[in-house]
Each structure stands twice: as structure tokens, then as C-alpha cells.
Amino acid sequence: MKRRDFIKKVVMTSAIAPVASLRIPFVNVSIEELTQKHFKEMSEEEKKAVIERLEREYKERYGVDVNIKTTPAKEGVVWGYALNIKRCIGCRRCVYACVKENNQSRASPDDPTSNEIHWIRVLEVAQEKLEPGTEEQGIGTKFGDVVAGVVLEESEHYYDPEKVPEDGKMYIPIQCQQCEKPPCVKVCPTRATWKEPDGIIVVDYNWCIGCRYCMAACPYWARRFNWSWPYIPKEEINPNQHYLGNRIRYRGVVEKCTFCIQRTREGRYPACVEACPVGARKFGNLLDPNSEIRKIIREKRVFRLKEELGTEPKFFYFMD
Amino acid sequence: MYKKYCKGCHGEVLEEFRYKDVNEAVIDAIKSGRMPPWGIDEELSEDDIRELASYIGDWCNLCHKRIETNFTPRELVNAPPNHRFKLEHGNFWCFACHNPENRDTFLLVNGSAIPFNKSPELCRQCHAVIYKDWKMRIHGRWVGNISNPTPDVICVDCHNPHDVNPAFKPITPEKPPEKPPSPPIPISFQYFATAIMAFSLVLMLYSARK
Incomplete structure (x- = not known):
């Protein structure tokens, strides 16, 4: 990874991560959720990020550690x-x-x-x-x-x-x-x-x-x-x-x-x-x-x- | 455990007559509820089961070794309670299936003896069509991996061969689903309101004609 890319990534993640998990008032939807792609268009990494978010949300709402899979069809x-x-x-x-x-x-x-x-x-x-x-x-x-x-x-x-x-x-x-x-x-x-x-x-x-x-x-x-x-x-x-x-x-x-x-x-x-x-x-x-x-x-x-x-x-x- | 379930009929058993080598087939039979035949309602721990099994040892031979075999079909009046039932399974008597030489086995028509846990082989002699279905996994409950499932139960777990009607016994259903909520205004009131409106309309028309 180039130095420039590295700095860019660090800045982006540190800047976006706290903002993305904020919830928009009145509609109670986080920016992450709002910008989520269609499931069929998601890459493996995007799926992983979504799963992480969902597991966090379920933990908050229901207080249970859940394990969400995206196993594809055989x-x-x-x-x-x-x-x-x-x-x-x-x-x-x-x-x-x-x-x-x-x-x-x-x-x-x-x-x-x-x-x-x-x-x-x-x-x-x-x-x-x-x-x-x-x-x-x-x-x-x-x-x-x-x-x-x-x-x-x-x-x-x-x-x-x-x-x-x-x-x-x-x-x-x-x-x-x-x-x-x-x-x-x-x-x-x-x-x-x-x-x-x-x-x-x-x-x-x-x-x-x-x-x-x-x-x-x-x-x-x-x-x-x-x-x-x-x-x-x-x-x-x-x-x-x-x-x-x-x-x-x-x-x-x-x-x-x-x-x-x-x-x-x-x-x-x-x-x-x-x-x-x-x-x-x-x-x-x-x-x-x-x-x-x-x-x-x-x-x-x-x-x-x-x-x-x-x-x-x-x-x-x-x-x- | 023995005191609770067996002593009533079988009386005291001396410690030295208990079996040292517990029969694994007996343990399986107790776990699956096939033994004793009238069933145990409570959950038994592993130790309880081993204790019970140590009294059972090999099953039927325990008594039948000492009793002379009587081949005449008759009503069993002096037998223990689990032997006293009216058999209406085909036109058979005990020795159609049970082996008179060794009571801990079944006897096939071809003369070979099979152990108790191979009982489907016995049933298939007459119920060949349903046995084929079972082998093809179309009959009965199969669990485990879809590509290689194992039978969860065998014939006698659902169909008691000694019963007059060996069909699956009726069970209590689970509770019915929630009914959809009723409308906020009772339907009868809606009819009533419509009737009042219609009546007043008629009155209005009548007075207007005058």
C-alpha cells in the first residue's frame, strides 16, 4: 500500500465510522443502513460489514449475541x-x-x-x-x-x-x-x-x-x-x-x-x-x-x- | 430406581444377583422408552438408567429359561401384567415372532433368529410395502444430514405390535393461532347505524312528498 493510500484510508475510516453509525433523527435509520446496497450486488467485504452492523444492532436491541451467516446456495x-x-x-x-x-x-x-x-x-x-x-x-x-x-x-x-x-x-x-x-x-x-x-x-x-x-x-x-x-x-x-x-x-x-x-x-x-x-x-x-x-x-x-x-x-x- | 419401578412386582433382589456387565442394548431400550413397556414418565439420569439396567441384564430369558415352553395358544391369566393383553395382530400368537428357543431374540419365518434391535426385519415379512417406503425414507421420521439421514425411530416406537390397533396414538394438539382482532366498532352496531340512516332517509322522503 502506498503511503498516500494509507493516509487516505486512515482519514476516511476515522472520519466516516462515527458518522455512519449515527442515526438520523425522526426516521431512526443509521447512515450505514441507508447506504446499504442490494444484497445481490454486495461484495463479500460489504456483506461482512453489514453483518457486523446487524449483529451490533441486535445486541443493542435484544441483548443477545447472534451469529448471522450469508451462506450461498450450493x-x-x-x-x-x-x-x-x-x-x-x-x-x-x-x-x-x-x-x-x-x-x-x-x-x-x-x-x-x-x-x-x-x-x-x-x-x-x-x-x-x-x-x-x-x-x-x-x-x-x-x-x-x-x-x-x-x-x-x-x-x-x-x-x-x-x-x-x-x-x-x-x-x-x-x-x-x-x-x-x-x-x-x-x-x-x-x-x-x-x-x-x-x-x-x-x-x-x-x-x-x-x-x-x-x-x-x-x-x-x-x-x-x-x-x-x-x-x-x-x-x-x-x-x-x-x-x-x-x-x-x-x-x-x-x-x-x-x-x-x-x-x-x-x-x-x-x-x-x-x-x-x-x-x-x-x-x-x-x-x-x-x-x-x-x-x-x-x-x-x-x-x-x-x-x-x-x-x-x-x-x-x-x-x- | 429399582424400588420405585420394579420392586412392587419383582420383590427384593440380592446385591449379588445384579449384573456387573450392563447390557448396552437394554440401556438403549430404556433411553428410547421401549423398556419397560408401560413407560417411565420422568427424565432419568445416566446413572439411574445404568442402575435399572443392572437389574435387567438379559431380558426375557431371566424368567423364561426356568419356565417350560407351552406352545398352546391361550389367554395368559397368571402372567405378569405386561403379558396380559388381548393379541389381535393378524391371526398370530406369541411364537409367530418370538423365538421359543431363546426369548431374547425374534424368529424370522426362514428360521433365523435376530436380536431385538433389528425388529424392522421382522415387521417387513408382512409389511413389505411400508418397509420399502421406510427404507426409501418416505415413511417415518428421518433426521441428521440430508444426504445421509438416519432413522430417528423404528417401527415399534410408533406402532405397538401388541395393540389391537397399532396405528399412531392420538396426541394433544398445540394451541391454535391467534384470531385476527375484531373491528373496533362491533359489526352489529354498524348494521344498526345503517338501518337508522335508511329509516331517516325514508322519513325525509315521505315528509318531502307531503
């Missing part, structure tokens, strides 16, 4: 998910495993404005409603709102019996379907959400402006909005985080299932897969002919939700 991997609806018993273990793993906001007992966020919603459908109806009843051919004879709008979200599964009931867990042609990505005005090379749709919470267009565009109701600052008890925060995944969100941003990007990019199963007591949830690489997901697609009866919309979900429902 070559030759496209993740796919399969769910056996014949086996699902609707116990919601997956829902709460997901909440714990992905740092979703809990309902705070002290703050009535806090909102509880679940990425997975389990729908209970009465089995008698599964009979494909006649055309006069509007079932079977109507566009968009009918899935394999099930009217999803008539399902029960808040079932709470003593024991599950109940007789004559079927359970359909719904989460982000990680579409190959995602309508949510098309509508984003700031390109804060995009499809990664391994097929996962991610959100950059620092770029999301909270317009909620993507929530309106999603036909699966898979996206959730942070109406308030997330409330997570300090001891329940998962410190193993990914920039595009489970790092703690801000108020006014949209979030969604990322197939546990922080786990799957390190070769581990998503939290919901490991939590399912009946083993109804299956996960694997769609490009690997020996993976369980490919075997399911090859050998089982498989359907996808709202296939007629042409969103090409990578989330398959199957039956034995």
Missing part, C-alpha cells in the same frame, strides 16, 4: 418439499418448531399490539367435504378456489380438540410453496424478494418497504406482516441466523417460510421436518434422482395446491 441443488396428508394428524408441532427456529414474533402478555406470527397454518377439513361435488354446486371446475374437491375457504383454522386426529377430519398444513414462478416476486416494487438459485424465495428485510403487494399476490396466503416490533423472549432467540432467513425482523416488513435456509444450506433438515411426530414431512433435492422427494414424485399420488394458477409450487402433497 450448486446442483433445488429444494423440494413433500407432505403426506394421509399421515398428518394436525398436532401443530411443526408450527411451533418453526416459530422457535425462525425467531417469529410471539404474542406478548404485556403489549396488546404485539402480533403472533406463524409461518405454517394447519387447516382442518371435514372429510365429507372431500367428495368432489357436481358442477351445479360449483365444485370441480371453478377456477382458482377449489383444490382436489376441497374448498379451502371452508376449512377450520382454530380447531382445538382434546386429541388429534379426530374421526372424519383431515389436516392440510399450508406454508410457503416456494413457487418456481412466484407471483410475489413479480409484484415487489423494490426487488426486496427474489428466488435464490436453490429455489428458495427469500426476503431482504432491510429492503422491504412493507407495501404488502406480495401478500396480496400470493395465492397461498404464505406471507406474514410485522405490524409491530417482533416480541421474542430473550432466552428463546435462536442465535444461529441467516441474513435471508431467520434473523429477527423489523416492524413493517414481510416475512415468510424459507425452508429454514440457515439449516438446509448446511445440509440439515428444516425444523418442521424434524419436529413432525408422524414423519409426514419430507424434504430433499429435486435434482438428485435418489432423494426422497424424487422417489415420492415418482411412486406416490402427488398433487400441488392451486396447480391451475401456473405458479409451479415446489411443495408437493402426497398420499400413500
